[in-house]
Amino acid sequence: MFTIEQVLQPETLEEAYQALHGNISNTVLGGCAFLRLGSKKIATAIDLSELKLDYILEPGKEIEIGAMTTFRTVETHPTLHQLFNGVLPKSVSNIIGVQFRNVVTVGATVYSKYGFSDLLTALLALDTEVELYKGGRLPLEEFLQKSFPKDILTRLFIQKNARKASYQSMRNSLSDYPILTIAVSELNQRWRIVVGARPLRAQLASKASEALSNSKLTAEDIEQSASLAVEELSFGSNIRGSAEYRKAMCKVLVKRGIMEVLQCK
Amino acid sequence: MQIETTINGKKITLEVANDELLSDALRAKGYLSIRQGCDTSCCGLCTVWIDGKPTLSCSTLAFRVRDKQITTIEGVAQQAEEFAQVLVAEGAEQCGFCSPGFIMTVLAMKHELKNPTEQEIIHYLTGNLCRCTGYMGQLRAIKKYLGGA
Numbered sequence: 001m002f003t004i005e006q007v008l009q010p011e012t013l014e015e016a017y018q019a020l021h022g023n024i025s026n027t028v029l030g031g032c033a034f035l036r037l038g039s040k041k042i043a044t045a046i047d048l049s050e051l052k053l054d055y056i057l058e059p060g061k062e063i064e065i066g067a068m069t070t071f072r073t074v075e076t077h078p079t080l081h082q083l084f085n086g087v088l089p090k091s092v093s094n095i096i097g098v099q100f101r102n103v104v105t106v107g108a109t110v111y112s113k114y115g116f117s118d119l120l121t122a123l124l125a126l127d128t129e130v131e132l133y134k135g136g137r138l139p140l141e142e143f144l145q146k147s148f149p150k151d152i153l154t155r156l157f158i159q160k161n162a163r164k165a166s167y168q169s170m171r172n173s174l175s176d177y178p179i180l181t182i183a184v185s186e187l188n189q190r191w192r193i194v195v196g197a198r199p200l201r202a203q204l205a206s207k208a209s210e211a212l213s214n215s216k217l218t219a220e221d222i223e224q225s226a227s228l229a230v231e232e233l234s235f236g237s238n239i240r241g242s243a244e245y246r247k248a249m250c251k252v253l254v255k256r257g258i259m260e261v262l263q264c265k
Numbered sequence: 266m267q268i269e270t271t272i273n274g275k276k277i278t279l280e281v282a283n284d285e286l287l288s289d290a291l292r293a294k295g296y297l298s299i300r301q302g303c304d305t306s307c308c309g310l311c312t313v314w315i316d317g318k319p320t321l322s323c324s325t326l327a328f329r330v331r332d333k334q335i336t337t338i339e340g341v342a343q344q345a346e347e348f349a350q351v352l353v354a355e356g357a358e359q360c361g362f363c364s365p366g367f368i369m370t371v372l373a374m375k376h377e378l379k380n381p382t383e384q385e386i387i388h389y390l391t392g393n394l395c396r397c398t399g400y401m402g403q404l405r406a407i408k409k410y411l412g413g414a
Contacts (some may be wrong), residue, residue, distance in 0.1 A: 032325070033306045045284075059311065097393065102321075
Protein backbone atom coordinates (compact mmCIF):
# COMPACT_ATOMS: atom_id res chain seq x y z
CA MET A 1 0.00 0.00 0.00
CA PHE A 2 1.27 3.46 -0.85
CA THR A 3 1.55 6.22 1.71
CA ILE A 4 0.55 9.86 1.34
CA GLU A 5 1.99 12.63 3.47
CA GLN A 6 -0.17 15.42 2.11
CA VAL A 7 -3.17 15.76 -0.19
CA LEU A 8 -3.76 18.60 -2.62
CA GLN A 9 -7.06 19.06 -4.45
CA PRO A 10 -6.12 21.88 -6.83
CA GLU A 11 -8.66 24.22 -8.33
CA THR A 12 -6.65 24.82 -11.49
CA LEU A 13 -4.39 22.73 -13.70
CA GLU A 14 -1.59 25.26 -13.20
CA GLU A 15 -1.78 24.70 -9.44
CA ALA A 16 -1.66 20.95 -10.04
CA TYR A 17 1.29 21.28 -12.39
CA GLN A 18 3.28 23.45 -9.98
CA ALA A 19 2.62 20.98 -7.18
CA LEU A 20 3.69 18.07 -9.39
CA HIS A 21 7.08 19.70 -9.86
CA GLY A 22 7.46 20.64 -6.19
CA ASN A 23 8.98 17.32 -5.19
CA ILE A 24 10.15 14.28 -7.12
CA SER A 25 7.74 12.01 -5.24
CA ASN A 26 4.68 14.20 -5.77
CA THR A 27 2.16 12.19 -7.77
CA VAL A 28 -1.07 12.79 -9.65
CA LEU A 29 -3.75 10.36 -8.50
CA GLY A 30 -5.88 8.52 -11.02
CA GLY A 31 -8.29 5.86 -9.81
CA CYS A 32 -5.53 4.49 -7.52
CA ALA A 33 -6.51 0.83 -8.12
CA PHE A 34 -3.05 0.01 -9.49
CA LEU A 35 -1.15 2.52 -7.36
CA ARG A 36 -2.45 0.89 -4.17
CA LEU A 37 -0.80 -2.41 -5.15
CA GLY A 38 2.63 -0.79 -4.77
CA SER A 39 4.44 0.79 -1.85
CA LYS A 40 5.19 4.23 -3.25
CA LYS A 41 5.83 6.97 -0.69
CA ILE A 42 4.05 10.05 -1.99
CA ALA A 43 4.91 13.43 -0.51
CA THR A 44 1.99 15.28 -2.06
CA ALA A 45 -0.83 13.40 -3.74
CA ILE A 46 -2.49 15.59 -6.34
CA ASP A 47 -6.15 14.76 -6.75
CA LEU A 48 -7.73 16.13 -9.92
CA SER A 49 -11.30 15.33 -8.83
CA GLU A 50 -12.25 18.99 -8.48
CA LEU A 51 -11.13 19.93 -12.00
CA LYS A 52 -14.21 18.55 -13.77
CA LEU A 53 -12.26 16.19 -16.01
CA ASP A 54 -14.81 13.37 -15.77
CA TYR A 55 -16.72 13.61 -19.05
CA ILE A 56 -17.12 12.41 -22.61
CA LEU A 57 -18.09 15.14 -25.06
CA GLU A 58 -18.68 15.12 -28.80
CA PRO A 59 -17.87 18.60 -30.05
CA GLY A 60 -17.89 18.53 -33.85
CA LYS A 61 -15.61 16.00 -35.48
CA GLU A 62 -13.99 14.67 -32.33
CA ILE A 63 -14.79 12.69 -29.25
CA GLU A 64 -13.25 14.34 -26.20
CA ILE A 65 -12.59 12.25 -23.11
CA GLY A 66 -11.53 13.88 -19.84
CA ALA A 67 -8.67 12.34 -17.89
CA MET A 68 -10.78 11.48 -14.85
CA THR A 69 -13.42 9.64 -16.88
CA THR A 70 -13.88 6.12 -15.56
CA PHE A 71 -13.76 2.94 -17.62
CA ARG A 72 -17.40 2.31 -16.76
CA THR A 73 -18.36 5.60 -18.42
CA VAL A 74 -16.46 4.51 -21.54
CA GLU A 75 -18.15 1.12 -21.39
CA THR A 76 -21.68 2.50 -21.21
CA HIS A 77 -21.41 5.61 -23.40
CA PRO A 78 -24.01 5.34 -26.21
CA THR A 79 -21.95 7.10 -28.89
CA LEU A 80 -18.88 4.98 -28.20
CA HIS A 81 -21.02 1.91 -28.79
CA GLN A 82 -21.95 3.23 -32.23
CA LEU A 83 -18.50 4.40 -33.31
CA PHE A 84 -15.71 2.08 -34.52
CA ASN A 85 -17.93 -0.99 -34.04
CA GLY A 86 -17.92 -0.36 -30.29
CA VAL A 87 -14.23 -1.17 -29.98
CA LEU A 88 -13.63 1.11 -26.98
CA PRO A 89 -16.45 -0.21 -24.75
CA LYS A 90 -15.51 -3.74 -25.80
CA SER A 91 -11.87 -3.23 -24.81
CA VAL A 92 -12.70 -2.28 -21.22
CA SER A 93 -15.75 -4.45 -20.59
CA ASN A 94 -13.89 -7.50 -19.27
CA ILE A 95 -11.61 -5.70 -16.84
CA ILE A 96 -12.39 -7.26 -13.46
CA GLY A 97 -15.89 -6.01 -12.59
CA VAL A 98 -18.31 -3.09 -12.75
CA GLN A 99 -17.27 -1.78 -9.32
CA PHE A 100 -13.60 -1.80 -10.41
CA ARG A 101 -14.38 -0.04 -13.69
CA ASN A 102 -16.21 2.65 -11.70
CA VAL A 103 -12.86 3.40 -10.04
CA VAL A 104 -10.15 3.28 -12.70
CA THR A 105 -9.63 6.31 -14.93
CA VAL A 106 -8.73 6.78 -18.58
CA GLY A 107 -6.10 9.43 -17.87
CA ALA A 108 -4.12 7.33 -15.41
CA THR A 109 -4.09 4.32 -17.72
CA VAL A 110 -2.91 6.27 -20.74
CA TYR A 111 -0.40 8.47 -18.91
CA SER A 112 1.11 5.49 -17.10
CA LYS A 113 1.46 3.63 -20.43
CA TYR A 114 0.59 0.36 -18.73
CA GLY A 115 1.73 -2.64 -20.75
CA PHE A 116 -1.32 -4.66 -19.75
CA SER A 117 -3.76 -1.92 -20.77
CA ASP A 118 -6.66 -3.10 -22.91
CA LEU A 119 -7.77 0.47 -23.52
CA LEU A 120 -4.41 1.67 -24.86
CA THR A 121 -4.43 -1.04 -27.51
CA ALA A 122 -7.88 -0.01 -28.73
CA LEU A 123 -7.11 3.72 -28.62
CA LEU A 124 -3.95 3.25 -30.65
CA ALA A 125 -5.91 1.62 -33.46
CA LEU A 126 -8.03 4.78 -33.72
CA ASP A 127 -7.05 8.32 -34.60
CA THR A 128 -6.27 9.35 -31.04
CA GLU A 129 -4.40 12.32 -29.64
CA VAL A 130 -3.51 13.07 -26.05
CA GLU A 131 -3.37 16.52 -24.50
CA LEU A 132 -0.69 17.24 -21.90
CA TYR A 133 -1.11 20.39 -19.82
CA LYS A 134 2.30 21.80 -20.81
CA GLY A 135 3.20 19.49 -23.68
CA GLY A 136 0.08 20.23 -25.71
CA ARG A 137 -1.64 17.91 -28.15
CA LEU A 138 0.22 15.08 -29.81
CA PRO A 139 -0.64 11.74 -31.40
CA LEU A 140 -1.03 8.88 -28.93
CA GLU A 141 1.54 6.86 -30.88
CA GLU A 142 4.17 9.57 -30.37
CA PHE A 143 3.27 9.89 -26.71
CA LEU A 144 3.74 6.15 -26.19
CA GLN A 145 7.06 5.98 -28.04
CA LYS A 146 8.87 8.95 -26.48
CA SER A 147 9.72 10.11 -22.99
CA PHE A 148 8.37 13.45 -21.83
CA PRO A 149 8.99 15.69 -18.82
CA LYS A 150 6.54 15.13 -15.96
CA ASP A 151 3.21 16.52 -17.07
CA ILE A 152 -0.51 16.14 -16.54
CA LEU A 153 -2.65 14.38 -19.11
CA THR A 154 -5.85 16.36 -19.35
CA ARG A 155 -7.86 15.00 -22.29
CA LEU A 156 -7.95 12.52 -25.14
CA PHE A 157 -9.26 13.41 -28.57
CA ILE A 158 -10.48 10.78 -31.01
CA GLN A 159 -11.42 11.65 -34.56
CA LYS A 160 -15.03 10.77 -35.23
CA ASN A 161 -14.76 9.02 -38.57
CA ALA A 162 -15.95 5.88 -40.33
CA ARG A 163 -13.03 3.76 -39.14
CA LYS A 164 -14.01 0.12 -38.72
CA ALA A 165 -12.36 -1.72 -35.88
CA SER A 166 -12.08 -4.96 -34.00
CA TYR A 167 -10.71 -5.74 -30.55
CA GLN A 168 -9.42 -9.17 -29.49
CA SER A 169 -7.83 -10.29 -26.26
CA MET A 170 -6.56 -13.52 -24.77
CA ARG A 171 -6.92 -14.10 -21.02
CA ASN A 172 -6.39 -17.00 -18.62
CA SER A 173 -9.80 -16.24 -17.16
CA LEU A 174 -12.45 -13.81 -18.34
CA SER A 175 -11.72 -10.93 -15.97
CA ASP A 176 -7.95 -11.41 -15.54
CA TYR A 177 -5.20 -9.18 -16.91
CA PRO A 178 -4.74 -10.00 -20.61
CA ILE A 179 -2.03 -12.26 -21.98
CA LEU A 180 -2.27 -10.43 -25.27
CA THR A 181 -4.42 -7.68 -26.76
CA ILE A 182 -5.00 -6.93 -30.43
CA ALA A 183 -6.83 -4.11 -32.17
CA VAL A 184 -7.23 -3.90 -35.92
CA SER A 185 -8.85 -1.03 -37.79
CA GLU A 186 -9.37 0.22 -41.33
CA LEU A 187 -10.24 3.58 -42.86
CA ASN A 188 -10.10 4.26 -46.60
CA GLN A 189 -8.16 1.03 -47.22
CA ARG A 190 -5.50 2.08 -44.71
CA TRP A 191 -5.11 -0.53 -41.97
CA ARG A 192 -3.75 -0.32 -38.45
CA ILE A 193 -2.69 -3.43 -36.56
CA VAL A 194 -1.90 -2.85 -32.88
CA VAL A 195 -0.60 -5.42 -30.41
CA GLY A 196 -0.51 -4.87 -26.65
CA ALA A 197 0.24 -6.77 -23.43
CA ARG A 198 3.22 -8.41 -25.15
CA PRO A 199 3.67 -7.84 -22.10
CA LEU A 200 5.17 -4.55 -23.24
CA ARG A 201 2.94 -1.59 -23.95
CA ALA A 202 0.77 -1.44 -27.03
CA GLN A 203 2.56 -0.80 -30.30
CA LEU A 204 1.54 -0.31 -33.91
CA ALA A 205 2.81 -3.09 -36.17
CA SER A 206 3.71 -0.63 -38.93
CA LYS A 207 5.17 -3.05 -41.49
CA ALA A 208 2.24 -5.43 -41.15
CA SER A 209 -0.23 -2.54 -41.36
CA GLU A 210 1.48 -1.19 -44.49
CA ALA A 211 1.59 -4.60 -46.15
CA LEU A 212 -2.07 -5.18 -45.48
CA SER A 213 -3.01 -1.71 -46.75
CA ASN A 214 -1.19 -2.40 -50.04
CA SER A 215 -2.61 -5.89 -50.50
CA LYS A 216 -5.70 -7.33 -52.14
CA LEU A 217 -6.79 -8.78 -48.80
CA THR A 218 -6.64 -12.38 -49.96
CA ALA A 219 -6.28 -15.16 -47.40
CA GLU A 220 -2.56 -15.28 -48.19
CA ASP A 221 -2.22 -11.51 -47.72
CA ILE A 222 -3.92 -11.71 -44.33
CA GLU A 223 -1.72 -14.64 -43.30
CA GLN A 224 1.38 -12.74 -44.37
CA SER A 225 0.40 -9.57 -42.49
CA ALA A 226 -0.24 -11.55 -39.32
CA SER A 227 3.20 -13.19 -39.67
CA LEU A 228 4.80 -9.79 -40.27
CA ALA A 229 3.23 -8.42 -37.08
CA VAL A 230 4.77 -11.27 -35.12
CA GLU A 231 8.18 -10.73 -36.75
CA GLU A 232 8.41 -6.97 -36.32
CA LEU A 233 7.27 -6.73 -32.69
CA SER A 234 9.08 -7.98 -29.62
CA PHE A 235 7.41 -10.30 -27.13
CA GLY A 236 8.34 -11.20 -23.59
CA SER A 237 7.43 -13.73 -20.92
CA ASN A 238 5.75 -13.19 -17.59
CA ILE A 239 3.56 -15.10 -15.15
CA ARG A 240 0.67 -15.11 -17.65
CA GLY A 241 2.40 -16.48 -20.69
CA SER A 242 5.69 -17.06 -22.49
CA ALA A 243 6.99 -15.04 -25.42
CA GLU A 244 6.53 -18.10 -27.67
CA TYR A 245 2.91 -18.48 -26.63
CA ARG A 246 2.26 -14.79 -27.18
CA LYS A 247 3.78 -14.98 -30.68
CA ALA A 248 1.56 -17.92 -31.58
CA MET A 249 -1.53 -16.22 -30.23
CA CYS A 250 -0.63 -12.92 -31.89
CA LYS A 251 -0.81 -14.47 -35.33
CA VAL A 252 -4.19 -16.03 -34.57
CA LEU A 253 -5.72 -12.90 -33.05
CA VAL A 254 -4.43 -10.56 -35.75
CA LYS A 255 -5.99 -12.77 -38.43
CA ARG A 256 -9.20 -12.92 -36.43
CA GLY A 257 -9.19 -9.12 -36.06
CA ILE A 258 -8.67 -8.53 -39.78
CA MET A 259 -11.43 -10.99 -40.68
CA GLU A 260 -13.78 -9.28 -38.24
CA VAL A 261 -13.06 -5.83 -39.67
CA LEU A 262 -13.70 -7.13 -43.19
CA GLN A 263 -17.16 -8.17 -42.04
CA CYS A 264 -17.90 -4.87 -40.26
CA LYS A 265 -20.49 -2.58 -41.77
CA MET B 266 -8.28 15.43 7.70
CA GLN B 267 -11.98 15.92 8.32
CA ILE B 268 -14.52 15.40 5.56
CA GLU B 269 -18.25 15.84 5.43
CA THR B 270 -20.07 13.02 3.71
CA THR B 271 -23.43 11.28 3.72
CA ILE B 272 -23.68 7.64 4.69
CA ASN B 273 -27.01 5.92 4.21
CA GLY B 274 -28.81 9.26 4.12
CA LYS B 275 -27.19 10.60 7.27
CA LYS B 276 -24.70 13.48 7.07
CA ILE B 277 -21.61 12.77 9.10
CA THR B 278 -18.10 14.04 9.66
CA LEU B 279 -15.34 11.53 9.10
CA GLU B 280 -11.81 11.90 10.40
CA VAL B 281 -9.61 10.13 7.82
CA ALA B 282 -5.91 9.77 7.19
CA ASN B 283 -4.56 11.02 3.84
CA ASP B 284 -3.95 7.48 2.61
CA GLU B 285 -6.84 5.75 4.36
CA LEU B 286 -9.06 3.61 2.19
CA LEU B 287 -12.81 4.01 2.31
CA SER B 288 -13.29 0.37 3.38
CA ASP B 289 -11.12 0.96 6.46
CA ALA B 290 -12.82 4.25 7.27
CA LEU B 291 -16.29 2.70 7.04
CA ARG B 292 -15.37 -0.32 9.14
CA ALA B 293 -13.84 1.97 11.78
CA LYS B 294 -17.15 3.80 11.84
CA GLY B 295 -19.00 0.54 12.53
CA TYR B 296 -20.12 -0.49 9.06
CA LEU B 297 -18.87 -4.03 9.45
CA SER B 298 -20.79 -5.30 6.42
CA ILE B 299 -17.83 -3.99 4.41
CA ARG B 300 -15.61 -7.04 3.99
CA GLN B 301 -12.03 -7.08 2.85
CA GLY B 302 -11.23 -10.19 0.86
CA CYS B 303 -8.57 -10.03 -1.81
CA ASP B 304 -6.51 -6.87 -1.28
CA THR B 305 -6.03 -6.74 -5.05
CA SER B 306 -9.29 -5.06 -6.11
CA CYS B 307 -10.81 -8.13 -7.68
CA CYS B 308 -13.23 -9.86 -5.26
CA GLY B 309 -16.04 -7.28 -4.89
CA LEU B 310 -16.60 -7.99 -1.18
CA CYS B 311 -16.12 -4.34 -0.25
CA THR B 312 -18.68 -3.01 -2.76
CA VAL B 313 -20.59 0.09 -1.67
CA TRP B 314 -22.44 2.65 -3.75
CA ILE B 315 -20.91 6.07 -4.23
CA ASP B 316 -23.52 8.43 -5.63
CA GLY B 317 -25.48 5.32 -6.58
CA LYS B 318 -22.68 3.58 -8.47
CA PRO B 319 -21.26 0.27 -7.22
CA THR B 320 -17.66 0.97 -6.29
CA LEU B 321 -14.78 -0.85 -4.61
CA SER B 322 -14.35 0.83 -1.25
CA CYS B 323 -11.00 -0.95 -0.88
CA SER B 324 -9.67 0.99 -3.87
CA THR B 325 -11.18 4.36 -3.07
CA LEU B 326 -9.30 6.86 -0.94
CA ALA B 327 -11.59 7.95 1.88
CA PHE B 328 -10.98 11.68 1.44
CA ARG B 329 -12.45 11.42 -2.06
CA VAL B 330 -15.98 10.80 -0.75
CA ARG B 331 -16.28 14.35 0.55
CA ASP B 332 -19.81 15.58 -0.21
CA LYS B 333 -20.73 12.23 -1.79
CA GLN B 334 -23.61 9.89 -1.00
CA ILE B 335 -22.34 6.57 0.35
CA THR B 336 -24.69 3.63 0.58
CA THR B 337 -23.80 0.43 2.39
CA ILE B 338 -26.04 -2.60 2.74
CA GLU B 339 -27.28 -1.19 6.04
CA GLY B 340 -28.83 1.65 4.01
CA VAL B 341 -30.85 -0.67 1.78
CA ALA B 342 -31.72 -3.22 4.43
CA GLN B 343 -35.27 -3.86 3.26
CA GLN B 344 -34.34 -4.55 -0.38
CA ALA B 345 -31.37 -6.61 0.77
CA GLU B 346 -33.61 -8.68 3.04
CA GLU B 347 -36.05 -9.34 0.19
CA PHE B 348 -33.28 -10.56 -2.08
CA ALA B 349 -31.61 -12.52 0.72
CA GLN B 350 -34.84 -14.49 1.20
CA VAL B 351 -34.69 -15.54 -2.44
CA LEU B 352 -31.02 -16.45 -2.09
CA VAL B 353 -31.81 -18.70 0.86
CA ALA B 354 -34.75 -20.29 -0.93
CA GLU B 355 -32.51 -21.16 -3.87
CA GLY B 356 -29.76 -22.59 -1.64
CA ALA B 357 -27.46 -19.91 -3.01
CA GLU B 358 -25.64 -18.98 0.17
CA GLN B 359 -23.15 -20.85 2.27
CA CYS B 360 -20.59 -19.01 4.42
CA GLY B 361 -22.11 -15.62 3.62
CA PHE B 362 -18.84 -13.72 3.69
CA CYS B 363 -19.31 -12.36 0.18
CA SER B 364 -23.03 -11.66 0.56
CA PRO B 365 -23.05 -7.93 1.45
CA GLY B 366 -20.88 -6.97 -1.54
CA PHE B 367 -22.71 -9.40 -3.81
CA ILE B 368 -26.14 -8.10 -2.78
CA MET B 369 -25.06 -4.48 -3.25
CA THR B 370 -23.99 -5.31 -6.81
CA VAL B 371 -27.24 -7.15 -7.57
CA LEU B 372 -29.32 -4.23 -6.28
CA ALA B 373 -27.21 -1.79 -8.32
CA MET B 374 -27.78 -3.94 -11.38
CA LYS B 375 -31.51 -3.92 -10.74
CA HIS B 376 -31.46 -0.12 -10.81
CA GLU B 377 -29.18 0.11 -13.84
CA LEU B 378 -30.36 -2.61 -16.23
CA LYS B 379 -33.91 -3.23 -17.38
CA ASN B 380 -34.76 -6.88 -17.96
CA PRO B 381 -31.15 -8.06 -18.19
CA THR B 382 -30.45 -11.26 -20.07
CA GLU B 383 -28.67 -14.13 -18.34
CA GLN B 384 -25.47 -13.11 -20.10
CA GLU B 385 -25.84 -9.50 -18.93
CA ILE B 386 -26.41 -10.68 -15.35
CA ILE B 387 -23.28 -12.84 -15.45
CA HIS B 388 -21.27 -10.00 -16.95
CA TYR B 389 -22.46 -7.48 -14.35
CA LEU B 390 -21.57 -9.86 -11.52
CA THR B 391 -18.12 -10.80 -12.82
CA GLY B 392 -16.47 -8.63 -10.19
CA ASN B 393 -18.01 -10.53 -7.27
CA LEU B 394 -16.22 -13.71 -6.30
CA CYS B 395 -17.85 -16.46 -4.25
CA ARG B 396 -15.84 -19.51 -3.24
CA CYS B 397 -18.75 -21.56 -1.82
CA THR B 398 -21.70 -21.63 -4.13
CA GLY B 399 -20.45 -22.17 -7.66
CA TYR B 400 -22.67 -19.29 -8.81
CA MET B 401 -25.52 -21.35 -10.29
CA GLY B 402 -27.75 -20.94 -7.24
CA GLN B 403 -27.02 -17.22 -7.19
CA LEU B 404 -27.92 -16.94 -10.86
CA ARG B 405 -31.22 -18.75 -10.24
CA ALA B 406 -31.94 -16.45 -7.32
CA ILE B 407 -31.20 -13.29 -9.29
CA LYS B 408 -33.42 -14.36 -12.18
CA LYS B 409 -36.21 -15.21 -9.76
CA TYR B 410 -35.78 -11.93 -7.87
CA LEU B 411 -35.73 -9.78 -11.00
CA GLY B 412 -38.55 -11.69 -12.57
CA GLY B 413 -40.61 -11.35 -9.40
CA ALA B 414 -41.43 -15.05 -9.59
